[in-house]
Amino acid sequence: MELKQYAPLPLDRDWLSSFDTYLIGEGTDERAYEKLGAHLVHMHDQDGVAFAVWAPNARQVSVIGDFNRWNQQSHAMQPSDSGIWTLFIPGLREFDVYKYCITTQSGQTQDKADPYGFAMEERPRTGSVIANLERYEWQDSEWMATRKQRQSLESPISIYEVHLGSWRKMADEKWGLRYLSYRELADQLIPYVLDMGYTHIEMLPIAEHPYEGSWGYQVLGFFAPTSRFGPPQDFMYFVDRCHQAGLGVILDWVPAHFPKDGAGLNNFDGTQLYAHANPLQGEHQDWGTMIFNYSRNEVRSFLISNALFWLDKYHLDGLRVDAVASMLYLDYSRREGQWIPNCYGGRENLAAISLLQKVNEVVHGVFPGILTIAEESTAWPMVSRPTTFGGLGFSLKWNMGWMHDTLGYMQADPIYRRYKHNQMTFGMLYAFHENFVLPLSHDEVVHGKGSLLNKMPGDEWQKFANLRVMYGYMWAYAGKKLLFMGNEFAQWQEWNHDAGLDWAALTGERHRGVQRLVRDLNRVYRDRAPLHEVDFNWTGFSWIEANDADNSVFSFVRYARDREDFIVVVCNFTPVVRSNYRIGVPRAAGYTELINSDLEIYGGGGVKNPEHIELIAEAWHNQECSIALTLPPLAALILQPLRP
Known part of the structure; x- marks a missing residue:
């Protein structure tokens, strides 16, 4: 290989202008990825690659790779007052591999990914691998034109949460089992999610990560989709296919921390460039990772640009932001004396708050209609309220309180549920303080917690019935929906990222029944406006009877914007058939079952009401009329009013 073929040249001044470096240094560059990194360009009348990397404390930076036999002396970069080192190397092509060799002020050298x-x-x-992100031809114009309407807060949003590496494994002669590629996932995952009636796929982080057991949450390459499943264009193909099928795609995004891996951001130029030098500020002790320095302008540009990048280059429809609580609190998981207060003496991380607000302002401003979803586990106020009102600006927030209370109630033996009744009603005291997603996520089925099915009490029949009634309650309750893969068919085992889901369970009738119930719940949820149109206001929900603790029965009404359009929900959380159970209802000509989770097709006992449930012209439960029902054991009923 002739090294003269790759004789380095300085960058054109127009490529990385003083205005570009000013914005990066100010922390306001929203698209720093367009100039920093490695870009295929035509410069000095030659095709090649323009390199730019921020390393202000380095003594020297060189580009190394196969093209120069990893020789740090061959392609030294040019420094600048902004701390950004640059170089143009003619002749480099897409798929060439490179790193930055950084010489620190102490004279040590370290090789870093871009x-x-x-x-x-x-x-x-x-x-790092040189990639051309501009050569894929997108075919999703119809989806992009209608996305804002499809993802409005009044639209049905039912999310299938997926870890791409363990949804399904493929038999392989060499490896035994291997991952599905992005293209294979497009052919197998998308039809399955469509058949199940979901509106969105949410992926655990697919940004490049070195350790399988982190599930993607310890990111090495923040701008690189993992090569485990194929090149960047194949990930674009997967997203494109989702959009053509009418599915939105949400990515788990991780601005809370980064790992200490030697090739990554840690100690990047010999200093803690991206994190705080003080361990009281710069390290997550629980996770062994580094916390971003949110007050440093160049780090803010990095994170703001990263959020926008996935929406821009990969047409993603939303970002679910991981571990928001760990960002908001300086004393997160720290004892007294292990953290440094803010300038006012408080525990709030003011720089992180400012960053989250800025990210939400930028991404919603550039791409109206996208979703940002906060995994925030505390009572921090106004997470999903506009920044103009002092909120964080997220579209939605995971309702962790609902999840904990519901699972705590469901895990109790039904005979004791009367003493936990308030756990199921308490959530309505704050249900409309935020725009909530109801999450039964991967976090609930790992680390010895067991599968959702195994959390349920009783014998095998009761376990399945408990799971079915919980799903019916969840899909009828106010809030958007999220269910982690495998739970839709009641997998017995807890999730194992090293193995595929237990698809063999679907040979069992009860597993198929739960899967069919989830499919039908999604169908009814999408088709019936009262179940999704007014999720975030009291006008969409009204208790019929919230206090029947002795029978462990809950009943409520869900309303659409047009209050003449409504459905009635009754859930019996005991394994007892309750005959002639009377509830008050809004006036109608009678009612019929839309969903009965005890039907035999769902694996239940088949206890049901007549096709036409007669209206009783007598007031009850502060309603004008009433009906008498047969409540199946451990079952949810969703009732459709019949019009005169």
Whole structure:
């Protein structure tokens, strides 16, 4: 290989202007990925790659790779007053591998992946890969034109949460079992999610990560979709296929921390460039990771740009932001004396708050209609309220309180549920303080917690019935929906990221019944406006009877914007058939069952009401009329009013 073929040249001044470096240094550059990193360009009358990396405390930075036999002396970069090092190397092409060799002020050298690199080698290698993100031809114009309407807060949003590496494994002669590729996932996952009636797929982080057991939450390449499943264009193909099928795609995004891996951001230029130097500020002790320095302008540009990048280059429809609580509190998981208060003496991380607000302002401003979803586990106020009112600006927030209370109630033996009745009604005291998603996520089925099915009490029949009534309650309750993969068919085992889901369970009739119930719940949820149109206001929900603790029965009405359009929900959380159970209802000509989770097709006992449930012209429960029902054991009923 002739090194003269790759004789380095300085960058054109127009490529990375003083205005660009000013915005990056100010922390307001929303698209720093367009200039930093490695870009295929035509410069100095030659095709090649423009490199730019921020390393202000380095003594020297060089580009190394196969093209120069990883020789740190061959392609030294040019420094600047902004701390950004640059170089143009003619002749480099897409798919060439590179790193930055950084010489610290102490004279030590370290090889680093590109913080803005668009692709990376497959683990365990950690080199960055030159990628052209502009050559994919998108076919999703119809989806993009209608996305704002499809993802409005009045629209049905039912999310299938997926870990791409363990949804399904493929038999392989060499490896025994292997991952599905992005293209194979497009052919198998998308039809399945469509058949199940979901509106969105949410993926655990697919940004490049070195350790399987982190599930993607310890990111090495923030701008690189993992090469485990294929190159960047194949991930674009997967998203494109989702959109053509009418599915939205949400990515778990991780601005809370980064790992200490040697090729990553940690100690990048010999200093804690992206984190705080003080361990009282700069390290997550529980996770062994580094906390971003949100007050540093160049780090803010990095994170703001990263959020926008996934929406821009990969047409993603939303970001679910991981571990928001760990960002908001300086004393998160720390004892007294292990943290540094803010300038006012408080525990709030003011820089992180400002960053989250800025990210939400930018992404919603550039891409109206996208979703940002906060995994925030505390009572921090106004997470999903506009920044103009002092909120954080998220579209939605995971309702962790609802999840904990509901699972706590469901895990109790039905004979004791009367003493836990308030756990199920308490959530309505704050249900409309935020725009909530009801999450039964991966976090609830790992680390010895067991599967959702195994959390349920009783014998096998009762376990399945308990799970079915919980799903019926969840889909009828106010809030958007999220269910982690495998729970839709009641997998017995807790999730194992090293193995595929237990698809063999579907040979069992009860597992198929739960799967069919989830499919039908999604169908009814999408088709019936009262179940999704007014999720975030009291006008969409009204208790019929919230206090029948002795029978462990809950009944309520869900209303659409047009209050003449409503459904009635009754849930019996005991394994007892209750005959002639009377509830008050809004006036109608009678009622019929839309969903009965005890039907035999769902694996239940088949206890049901007549096709036409007669109206009783007598007031009850502060309603004008009433009906008498047969309540199946451990079952949810969703009732459709019949019009005169």
